[in-house]
Amino acid sequence: MKTIHQIFSSIKSFLGTPLFPSESIYITAGTFLIIISALILVTYFLKLIKKIVNAKLPEEDKNKFKSIFGFLKYLFYILVIVTVLHSSGIDLTVFLTASAALFVGLGFALQYLFQDIISGILIILDQSLHVGDIIEVDDKVGKVFEIRLRTTRAITRDDKVIVIPNHIFLTNSIYNYTQNHKTTREKVTVGVSYSSDIELVTTLLMSVAESQKGILKSPKPFVLFDDFGDSALIFSIYFSVNDSFADPKLKSELRYKIAAIFKTNQISIPFPQRDVHLFKHS
Secondary structure: OOOHHHHHHHHHHHHOOEOOOOOOOOOEHHHHHHHHHHHHHHHHHHHHHHHHHHHOOOHHHHOHHHHHHHHHHHHHHHHHHHHHHHHOOOOOHHHHHHHHHHHHHHHHHOHHHHHHHHHHHHHHHHOOOOOOOEEEEOOEEEEEEEEOOOEEEEEEOOOOEEEEEOOHHHHOOOEEOOOOOOOEEEEEEEEEOOOOOHHHHHHHHHHHHHHOOOEOOOOOOEEEEEEEOOOOEEEEEEEEEOOHHHHHHHHHHHHHHHHHHHHHOOOOOOOOOOOOOOOOOO
């Protein structure tokens, strides 16, 4: 019957058995088991951190951190493997030297990828962008429906999806219509002839805005006399809405009603006119 000393000797001998018999690479069964154990510990540790962080987050923000934890998981896996191999006395210089040219090429190829990833982490951590925000990118308005580690996706008013690299949010100026709150102020501009009763125009514009579904009662709509145009007096009706994503349709409805009520009240909407003089040379 084997003694305890013999058992430990057998285990030690097994753990010292090289898995890859080579002069430059010497990985034993013990090193392999340490790597597996370390990866399992890192996995459970990250799950614990994720659980703690998610417990303090609102429901809509929890999905954002999946990408971060996925990225950190693979990063820690690589660090654990390299650390264990180095601690086991394995010379990693051979790997690093052989891979130097490859790393340089990958560095140039992946610079934008990592730029997007870092930008995505910053966006998620500083909460500068949320799902549901209405943004304007390259003159296109979209509603954010997904924030990933590398890209953000938004749907436009005509149901097309914009895929935005995350570094755009850090390097370019982006309009966020709903950063501070969901209410936004909009306006519709109209020109009337110089012979129009400006008090009546103001009253009619206010009545249209106050009766329009989708326009908030508070803050109250108001009319401004913007300017004396070349061929018209310029007025704007300002109003607030809760859904600026659908505001083109609302503005269209307002313009229909303004055109109809102006026609009923004999208020004309002029168009630019030019006088052409013809001279006959003898």
